[in-house]
Amino acid sequence: MIPYTPEQLTLRLETAFDVEFTFHKVDHLVDILAPLDRDTQDFILGWVERIASTNIQISYEFTRRVVEALDRLDRRVIEAWAVHAMDTYDRTGLRPALEVLYKVDDFLAHAHAHAAGAFFDEVKTVLSNFLCGLSGRRLELKPGEQLFTDSERLFLPNVTADMESEADNFLLCKARVAFMWAQTRFGSCRMDFDTVLAGFDDPARALAAFQTLDNLRLEACLARELPGLWRDMQALSVRHGDPALPEDWQALTQAFNIDPADPESALALLDQAYALEPPPPRVYHAALNPQAVAEVRAARMAREKILLRVKLAKLVEEHRAEKAAEQKDHHPARFEARQEGQAWELALDDLPIAPPEDVKQLLTSISLDWGEIPPEMLTAAGDGEYDPALYEEKEKNPDEVWQGTYHEEGAHLYPEWDFARQHYRKNWCVLREIDLKPGDPGYVDEVIDRHRGLVKHLRRTFEAMRDESRLLKRQVQGDDVDIDALVEALADSMDGREMSDQLFMHLHRADRNMAVMFMVDMSGSTRGWINDAEREALVMLCESLETLGDRYAIYGFSGQTRKRCEIYRIKTFDQPYNADTRARIAGIEPRDYTRMGVAIRHLSKLLNEIEARTKLLIALSDGKPDDYFDIYRGRYGIEDTRQALFEARRSGIHPFCITIDREGKEYLPHMYGHANWVEIDEVRKLPLKVADIYRRLTT
Amino acid sequence: MDSAQSPTESHFITQEPYYEPVGNEVALFEAAYANRLPVLLKGPTGCGKTRFMEYMAWRLRRPLITVSCHDDLTTSDLVGRYLVKGGETTWVDGPLTRAVRAGGICYLDEIVEARKDTMVVIHPLADDRRMMPIEKLGQLLEAPAEFCLAISYNPGYQSVLKELKQSTRQRFVALSFDYPKPELEAKIIRHETGLDEAATQKLLKLAEMTRKLKGNGLEEGASTRLLVHAGKLIAQGVEPRAACRGAVSLALTDDDDMIAAVNELIAALF
Ligand SMILES: Nc1ncnc2c1ncn2[C@@H]1O[C@H](COP(=O)(O)OP(=O)(O)OP(=O)(O)O)[C@@H](O)[C@H]1O
Numbered sequence: 029m030i031p032y033t034p035e036q037l038t039l040r041l042e043t044a045f046d047v048e049f050t051f052h053k054v055d056h057l058v059d060i061l062a063p064l065d066r067d068t069q070d071f072i073l074g075w076v077e078r079i080a081s082t083n084i085q086i087s088y089e090f091t092r093r094v095v096e097a098l099d100r101l102d103r104r105v106i107e108a109w110a111v112h113a114m115d116t117y118d119r120t121g122l123r124p125a126l127e128v129l130y131k132v133d134d135f136l137a138h139a140h141a142h143a144a145g146a147f148f149d150e151v152k153t154v155l156s157n158f159l160c161g162l163s164g165r166r167l168e169l170k171p172g173e174q175l176f177t178d179s180e181r182l183f184l185p186n187v188t189a190d191m192e193s194e195a196d197n198f199l200l201c202k203a204r205v206a207f208m209w210a211q212t213r214f215g216s217c218r219m220d221f222d223t224v225l226a227g228f229d230d231p232a233r234a235l236a237a238f239q240t241l242d243n244l245r246l247e248a249c250l251a252r253e254l255p256g257l258w259r260d261m262q263a264l265s266v267r268h269g270d271p272a273l274p275e276d277w278q279a280l281t282q283a284f285n286i287d288p289a290d291p292e293s294a295l296a297l298l299d300q301a302y303a304l305e306p307p308p309p310r311v312y313h314a315a316l317n318p319q320a321v322a323e324v325r326a327a328r329m330a331r332e333k334i335l336l337r338v339k340l341a342k343l344v345e346e347h348r349a350e351k352a353a354e355q356k357d358h359h360p361a362r363f364e365a366r367q368e369g370q371a372w373e374l375a376l377d378d379l380p381i382a383p384p385e386d387v388k389q390l391l392t393s394i395s396l397d398w399g400e401i402p403p404e405m406l407t408a409a410g411d412g413e414y415d416p417a418l419y420e421e422k423e424k425n426p427d428e429v430w431q432g433t434y435h436e437e438g439a440h441l442y443p444e445w446d447f448a449r450q451h452y453r454k455n456w457c458v459l460r461e462i463d464l465k466p467g468d469p470g471y472v473d474e475v476i477d478r479h480r481g482l483v484k485h486l487r488r489t490f491e492a493m494r495d496e497s498r499l500l501k502r503q504v505q506g507d508d509v510d511i512d513a514l515v516e517a518l519a520d521s522m523d524g525r526e527m528s529d530q531l532f533m534h535l536h537r538a539d540r541n542m543a544v545m546f547m548v549d550m551s552g553s554t555r556g557w558i559n560d561a562e563r564e565a566l567v568m569l570c571e572s573l574e575t576l577g578d579r580y581a582i583y584g585f586s587g588q589t590r591k592r593c594e595i596y597r598i599k600t601f602d603q604p605y606n607a608d609t610r611a612r613i614a615g616i617e618p619r620d621y622t623r624m625g626v627a628i629r630h631l632s633k634l635l636n637e638i639e640a641r642t643k644l645l646i647a648l649s650d651g652k653p654d655d656y657f658d659i660y661r662g663r664y665g666i667e668d669t670r671q672a673l674f675e676a677r678r679s680g681i682h683p684f685c686i687t688i689d690r691e692g693k694e695y696l697p698h699m700y701g702h703a704n705w706v707e708i709d710e711v712r713k714l715p716l717k718v719a720d721i722y723r724r725l726t727t
Numbered sequence: 728m729d730s731a732q733s734p735t736e737s738h739f740i741t742q743e744p745y746y747e748p749v750g751n752e753v754a755l756f757e758a759a760y761a762n763r764l765p766v767l768l769k770g771p772t773g774c775g776k777t778r779f780m781e782y783m784a785w786r787l788r789r790p791l792i793t794v795s796c797h798d799d800l801t802t803s804d805l806v807g808r809y810l811v812k813g814g815e816t817t818w819v820d821g822p823l824t825r826a827v828r829a830g831g832i833c834y835l836d837e838i839v840e841a842r843k844d845t846m847v848v849i850h851p852l853a854d855d856r857r858m859m860p861i862e863k864l865g866q867l868l869e870a871p872a873e874f875c876l877a878i879s880y881n882p883g884y885q886s887v888l889k890e891l892k893q894s895t896r897q898r899f900v901a902l903s904f905d906y907p908k909p910e911l912e913a914k915i916i917r918h919e920t921g922l923d924e925a926a927t928q929k930l931l932k933l934a935e936m937t938r939k940l941k942g943n944g945l946e947e948g949a950s951t952r953l954l955v956h957a958g959k960l961i962a963q964g965v966e967p968r969a970a971c972r973g974a975v976s977l978a979l980t981d982d983d984d985m986i987a988a989v990n991e992l993i994a995a996l997f
């Protein structure tokens with residue numbers, strides 16, 4: 029095939045870089061690309077366009093460097109380089125992404141890590157759930173510079189790339205997580221290292237010796253507890269090329285073959301081990317961090333010993349309340365705790381009681397620190413014996429959290445669809461629900477007044493849809509024989525004609541069982557008549573829906589960038605339509621940007637928590653997905669919205685998109701491909717449209 | 728009136744079903760039965776409620792008629808209806824009526840799934856009147872002493888909307904079921920599957936792991952039934968990791984991340 033002409037190249041690049049707005053110069057790039065053969069040109073242009081859909085600046089810098097890089101690197105590496113630049117942009121922003129492009133050689137040095145490494149963000153969900161299934165204290169997985177646990181959190185580096193293949197690197201993450209879990213579960217974290225190391229001339233060497241012993245002990249525990257993983261870990265270690273354990277150490281491991289092998293059994297061998305040269309660690313070993321553990325543990329032990337007594341006091345209260353009538357004597361409550369397998373059982377005054385989940389977890393955590401449940405903790409706390417500040421976890425003000433750097437705490441994370449890469453960006457959008465501030469309380473009455481005729485008409489329309497129980501005649505199946513039909517059928521059969529089988533009456537019972545979620549665009553672009561239209565339409569809809577008695581909810585959405593997606597509560601499913609709701613409808617106002625996909629995902633989730641036969645998601649918007657200086661403008665946003673609607677539909681929801689606009693946009697059919705949608709340009713039509721949708725769905 | 732009904736004899740259980748009592752449920756059920764009180768079995772899916780009913784029916788030597796409730800179940804489906812055949816109308820008893828006439832045990836499984844208005848037909852049967860009106864026949868059936876009504880209900884995952892009505896639940900003696908204690912669950916698995924001790928213990932550990940994930944991504948942990956399924960596959964020679972993936976992770980959830988996590992737990996054990 030003949031190469032592209034400079035004119036063709038210019039056009040392709042100008043389109044990719046959106047030069048009309050970005051003013052990027054493409055002439056010198058065309059000069060570079062023109063002499064290449066067609067195949068290479070196609071390869072490069074393909075990537076230029078793909079990267080441009082993420083960020084134009086990155087694509088531009090890529091183009092400037094790619095030809096020179098092609099001389100030295102093969103295409104697979106170039107691809108990895110481009111993908112890595114885009115991933116870096118996703119994770120940390122534009123500047124670091126450009127760095128990746130400027131420093132090709134650095135990339136090459138780490139090429140392996142980028143190609144085959146396991147990224148924290150990608151393994152986090154699965155390994156967190158894996159961890160949650162393991163016994164012991166609830167642990168949290170966090171990204172960190174170093175591999176260690178403080179006995180409550182496990183830290184795993186951003187990239188794990190010690191192994192050759194991607195699969196092995198994932199397995200390595202899993203092995204490391206399991207290993208750190210073992211440190212908390214099998215007692216390494218309850219050791220008092222100051223005491224342990226006190227007698228030695230060289231405490232560092234003693235620590236290393238203990239560490240080695242403890243690792244061997246934990247391996248024995250893992251072999252018993254998770255034999256499948258232990259097999260995988262050994263194979264991993266071999267593939268990594270870890271040297272075999274020296275014989276003198278091998279001999280020491282005999283002690284750990286008995287169950288349970290507690291840390292004291294490692295301690296007993298410390299003198300012997302101190303004399304030996306410690307072997308290099310295995311690839312999945314995590315170093316103990318005595319100081320981090322000690323700090324976290326001290327705080328936890330102080331808190332939990334009080335917390336347990338407070339919770340037990342609550343249990344006593346609950347259990348005695350039940351028996352208050354019969355049992356008046358208030359002797360001090362006697363608790364006993366017993367471990368049955370992994371589970372904790374509790375007896376109050378010799379009667380077994382089922383401990384609630386939080387108490388069970390507390391008992392587990394305490395027994396891990398103390399080796400048992402100290403009897404003095406098994407007495408209920410007296411009234412006001414402790415200041416709640418001593419045991420309550422400080423609740424952070426959600427608004428402060430939202431503004432600050434830890435704003436992901438307690439927020440919802442949602443994926444987003446990247447059409448160019450054809451995959452989801454995991455945990456990409458950070459979303460929070462916020463109460464909407466009420467607006468003018470008189471607004472709703474004023475709207476009803478203004479549209480009196482329409483409101484009346486709508487009410488009648490909806491009333492007509494009210495499903496009433498009615499007797500259906502001439503059915504094939506039913507509860508009763510339809511005598512009229514039977515007489516006719518008998519007459520037919522006398523005449524020699526075929527007898528009908530529609531001989532029954534069936535009572536159709538009113539059971540609409542419908543739930544509707546309204547999702548209202550509150551982005552800046554709705555300012556003006558669209559916002560008014562939305563509010564007025566909602567007023568009329570609420571007035572009408574009340575006559576049907578269906579469950580419905582109203583939420584607004586807007587936000588700024590993927591990190592601050594906001595959902596505003598206007599009416600939840602549980603809230604009645606009252607003065608407060610009305611004032612909140614009045615308070616619907618244009619705010620920031622429109623990231624529609626994440627809003628659809630969140631509200632679908634809420635809707636799916638409702639038990640209803642028919643679930644309806646009705647989106648009111650101006651049909652312009654758009655976010656702050658972000659890829660969400662254009663094709664990306666359209667495709668993500670389309671995908672989110674598809675997900676909603678797949679989960680059993682009927683999505684309907686109502687676009688309020690006066691200029692039909694040609695991408696709407698594609699964006700709403702998985703939903704039903706209409707475009708309207710007048711307020712009056714909106715509630716009528718919804719009435720239509722209703723009719724279509726219920727009859 | 729001619730009644731064309733399937734013989735209740737076929738509902739007699741002749742072979743002793745395998746059932747491991749978990750607590751005092753057998754004695755409680757027998758006491759309720761002797762006093763003609765209806766029984767409500769509460770508990771998560773797959774923990775042995777159906778098996779228990781089969782066992783009790785065998786023990787008490789009564790026919791067992793089971794109805795799985797669903798939201799289209801009408802009163803006629805339970806009580807009976809007229810059918811028209813060759814120009815003649817015939818009355819056919821529903822399962823509830825059959826059980827009452829035969830003095831059998833009627834077990835209504837997953838009662839909350841049924842429509843509320845259907846459920847009221849059991850009210851007069853479930854209190855001390857022990858009567859069943861058959862409006863269409865103009866009859867009032869009195870339940871014989873041997874008749875017993877039992878219903879089951881899983882309080883775990885139903886939403887608030889599907890709570891059992893107070894006027895229904897307060898008619899019953901409730902028996903609470905849960906997954907058996909480890910030793911007992913092990914015994915059940917071994918008996919049902921013929922699996923060896925080591926593999927059984929691993930299945931138990933897996934059960935415990937998934938039960939810890941309940942409320943943390945899983946709606947329910949693995950039930951005894953799932954363990955039995957996995958055990959049967961393993962005993963049949965299916966590779967254990969594959970058996971558990973099929974019988975446990977995929978059966979528990981459709982969420983890809985959760986399936987992956989449960990698979991990792993399986994791979995850690997087997
Ligand atoms: N106590 C038990 N004794 C013997 N087998 C049991 C026991 N508990 C559970 N099983 C085993 O578990 C399987 C499932 O039990 P069953 O079908 O009775 O559950 P269920 O409680 O009726 O569940 P669902 O609520 O889903 O109907 C049985 O087939 C049996 O193999």
Ligand SMILES: [Mg+2]
Pocket residue numbers: 776777778836
């Ligand atoms: Mg059952």
